[in-house]
Amino acid sequence: MSEVLPTIAEVRAAAERIRPYAHRTPVLTCASLDAMTGAALFFKCENFQRVGAFKFRGAANAVFSLSDEEAHRGVATHSSGNHAAALALAARLRGVPAHVVMPRTAKAVKRAAVAGYGARIVLCEPTLAAREATLAEVVAATGATAVHPYNDARVIAGQGTAALELLAEVPRLDVMMAPVGGGGLLSGTAITVAGVSPNTRVVGAEPAAADDACRSLQAGRIVPSVDPKTVADGLLTSLGTLTFAVIRERVAEIVTVSEDAIVAAMRHTWERMKIVIEPSSAVPLGALLEGKLPAADRRIGVILSGGNVDLADLPWGRG
Amino acid sequence: MSEVLPTIAEVRAAAERIRPYAHRTPVLTCASLDAMTGAALFFKCENFQRVGAFKFRGAANAVFSLSDEEAHRGVATHSSGNHAAALALAARLRGVPAHVVMPRTAKAVKRAAVAGYGARIVLCEPTLAAREATLAEVVAATGATAVHPYNDARVIAGQGTAALELLAEVPRLDVMMAPVGGGGLLSGTAITVAGVSPNTRVVGAEPAAADDACRSLQAGRIVPSVDPKTVADGLLTSLGTLTFAVIRERVAEIVTVSEDAIVAAMRHTWERMKIVIEPSSAVPLGALLEGKLPAADRRIGVILSGGNVDLADLPWGRG
Numbered sequence: 001m002s003e004v005l006p007t008i009a010e011v012r013a014a015a016e017r018i019r020p021y022a023h024r025t026p027v028l029t030c031a032s033l034d035a036m037t038g039a040a041l042f043f044k045c046e047n048f049q050r051v052g053a054f055k056f057r058g059a060a061n062a063v064f065s066l067s068d069e070e071a072h073r074g075v076a077t078h079s080s081g082n083h084a085a086a087l088a089l090a091a092r093l094r095g096v097p098a099h100v101v102m103p104r105t106a107k108a109v110k111r112a113a114v115a116g117y118g119a120r121i122v123l124c125e126p127t128l129a130a131r132e133a134t135l136a137e138v139v140a141a142t143g144a145t146a147v148h149p150y151n152d153a154r155v156i157a158g159q160g161t162a163a164l165e166l167l168a169e170v171p172r173l174d175v176m177m178a179p180v181g182g183g184g185l186l187s188g189t190a191i192t193v194a195g196v197s198p199n200t201r202v203v204g205a206e207p208a209a210a211d212d213a214c215r216s217l218q219a220g221r222i223v224p225s226v227d228p229k230t231v232a233d234g235l236l237t238s239l240g241t242l243t244f245a246v247i248r249e250r251v252a253e254i255v256t257v258s259e260d261a262i263v264a265a266m267r268h269t270w271e272r273m274k275i276v277i278e279p280s281s282a283v284p285l286g287a288l289l290e291g292k293l294p295a296a297d298r299r300i301g302v303i304l305s306g307g308n309v310d311l312a313d314l315p316w317g318r319g
Numbered sequence: 320m321s322e323v324l325p326t327i328a329e330v331r332a333a334a335e336r337i338r339p340y341a342h343r344t345p346v347l348t349c350a351s352l353d354a355m356t357g358a359a360l361f362f363k364c365e366n367f368q369r370v371g372a373f374k375f376r377g378a379a380n381a382v383f384s385l386s387d388e389e390a391h392r393g394v395a396t397h398s399s400g401n402h403a404a405a406l407a408l409a410a411r412l413r414g415v416p417a418h419v420v421m422p423r424t425a426k427a428v429k430r431a432a433v434a435g436y437g438a439r440i441v442l443c444e445p446t447l448a449a450r451e452a453t454l455a456e457v458v459a460a461t462g463a464t465a466v467h468p469y470n471d472a473r474v475i476a477g478q479g480t481a482a483l484e485l486l487a488e489v490p491r492l493d494v495m496m497a498p499v500g501g502g503g504l505l506s507g508t509a510i511t512v513a514g515v516s517p518n519t520r521v522v523g524a525e526p527a528a529a530d531d532a533c534r535s536l537q538a539g540r541i542v543p544s545v546d547p548k549t550v551a552d553g554l555l556t557s558l559g560t561l562t563f564a565v566i567r568e569r570v571a572e573i574v575t576v577s578e579d580a581i582v583a584a585m586r587h588t589w590e591r592m593k594i595v596i597e598p599s600s601a602v603p604l605g606a607l608l609e610g611k612l613p614a615a616d617r618r619i620g621v622i623l624s625g626g627n628v629d630l631a632d633l634p635w636g637r638g
Contacts, residue, residue: 026345047593048593052593267630270595270630271595271630274366274367274371274594274595274596274626275593275594275595276589276590276593276594276595277593307593311586311589311590311633311635312635314630314633316630316631317631
């Protein structure tokens with residue numbers, strides 16, 4: 001994996017490369033959420049993306065960047081979430097194998113989803129060491145290319161294409177917001193905004209309960225979260241070296257959001273916009289509801305990262 | 320209320336009349352629902368309509384059809400659901416009063432929603448007789464025009480504008496489907512399809528547990544449901560004289576759907592399309608999942624009627 005930071009040219013190349021495969025997702029607005037926040041919000045709906053999340057953009061860019069010879073040997077990862085499903089689908093679209101290392105304890109529904117996209121599942125013990133060792137074994141045995149879920153320049157460039165589409169439809173934003181976990185979406189977004197709309201400020205939003213990006217920026221080095229607990233289960237991971245480098249250079253601010261505000265923002269989005277988003281997607285709106293941005297920020301782009309949620313286990317009470 | 324049936328010209332006039340106020344809702348497709356049903360489905364998303372339901376179309380057409388003198392005296396209804404909210408918003412947009420008669424037992428959240436659109440709420444005893452008597456009193460006292468939720472030519476013409484937009488975007492449908500309760504949406508849809516795309520068959524879908532439309536067509540006269548119980552709580556009402564007359568003339572078939580299929584269709588729509596729809600909206604897809612249409616029906620338009628649902632009381636289990 002190269003430590004050279006991706007550029008706006010690579011984001012534009014990614015957009016061309018994935019165009020035949022990815023959905024151009026709609027940008028939606030909502031009068032009642034505008035009234036609640038006092039802003040004009042433009043939601044880029046990656047919950048409508050293939051596999052239900054922006055992750056397909058980065059995975060597709062990585063898979064379709066490979067030479068035929070590399071691609072023929074397949075791709076591999078040890079994610080068990082949206083990235084695994086995204087990589088599996090991208091590999092299937094290119095007609096090459098995908099190997100996904102998952103802990104034995106992964107939920108059956110997640111295994112079924114990834115297997116449904118045609119990936120080979122390799123089970124391992126539920127520790128990070130076992131996952132990394134098993135992935136290394138798979139790569140050694142197959143010659144597959146490992147594709148990291150976020151600390152990979154091709155993945156970051158792919159994630160930046162969501163902001164590229166949003167800015168093409170909605171110019172002159174004061175602020176562009178994205179959630180931050182490992183930082184692939186936020187760093188791709190920041191590269192795009194710097195290249196296309198340099199007067200727009202990029203603001204990352206993360207759960208206060210998993211605030212490693214905020215603390216890392218303050219410390220000037222990566223400070224990982226230790227066993228964080230948050231309803232935004234897509235944001236548990238900590239920044240990588242590449243994403244930290246981009247975010248330190250390009251992101252104006254990281255704001256942190258309470259669990260209550262995340263759940264309230266998610267529920268408002270379902271009730272008012274009539275769309276299904278996962279908790280991680282609700283973190284930027286949660287920050288706005290908590291007044292974390294200055295009132296002068298009027299035109300705000302928000303990337304809704306995904307819509308994969310267990311409908312039988314929603315983060316609000318019954319009745 | 321006139322018993323003259325509305326015409327395609329009135330639907331076209333309604334479309335012009337409500338254009339400044341109603342959303343032109345998107346038509347969405349979904350590869351996995353197509354694969355499940357073996358058809359090409361085109362969903363007209365009235366869950367994204369103002370007040371979250373197609374009802375705004377008919378209410379807005381009724382309110383903006385009034386003369387200034389009539390409008391000045393206001394409008395009134397005894398619905399407590401989506402029609403009441405729709406009439407309240409349409410009246411507010413015209414700047415005239417709306418009076419909504421509701422049973423004392425109506426949920427606080429429904430009263431708040433209607434009051435939030437600026438209507439005056441008049442409470443009464445929770446019987447149909449009390450509701451009708453109270454509405455008559457309100458009309459006598461204020462001179463307001465009563466707008467029935469479905470048995471009204473202006474309302475039916477307004478509801479027909481959803482199908483008009485769908486057919487403008489997606490021609491050559493084999494079938495157009497809509498749910499049927501009181502029949503306003505289905506009869507408006509049938510008038511539009513007959514006028515614009517006469518080779519397209521119109522199929523109504525209703526819960527087997529509230530199958531008055533099916534039985535009424537068989538009997539050749541209105542056979543009301545008696546105290547029906549269904550998860551599709553927007554479809555409890557029975558046909559009116561006008562809607563029955565249109566449906567008898569223009570609708571090819573009414574199919575009935577089990578409760579399990581309605582819930583499964585609703586859940587699939589949330590999971591696969593990432594949109595929030597209410598149970599009533601899921602009835603046509605439920606019929607397709609149950610194989611109620613011939614396999615030769617390939618291109619199928621489906622009107623998703625609304626997205627107002629209590630997120631704390633969903634019709635599937637937890638965990």
